[in-house]
Amino acid sequence: MTTPPEQDRPETAAERRARLARVFGDVLPETTQDERDPGVRRDDDSDPGDEWLRSQVPPHHGG
Template identity: 50%
Template sequence: MPAEEREEAARRARRERAARLLGDLLPSTTRDERSEGWGDDRGGSTRDDELRRNVPPHHGKD
């Protein structure tokens, strides 16, 4: 096997080992690329949701 092929195989093996040991450290997309924005439901309760639920009766519920 030529030296170039050995080096490439060694690099590939190191990358595969690092991927197994470390897992996927970086997300596949960034926040800028995702469609979530202000007011999107993220599955949890936000402080705004809590405040809307706890509106005093004299403020109305619109």
């Protein structure tokens, strides 16, 4: 029995990320919030639920 060519060499990091994204979906961002500039928002970061939650914070909680 022969092995497929993909198994002859180690998997690269990009191939591993692509394989995991195919299996589990791409649910995690590339960077976390603490790694980004606080004033910069990216389109893929926006979540309507987060926006709603922020609007519900009382003023005395620093909202």
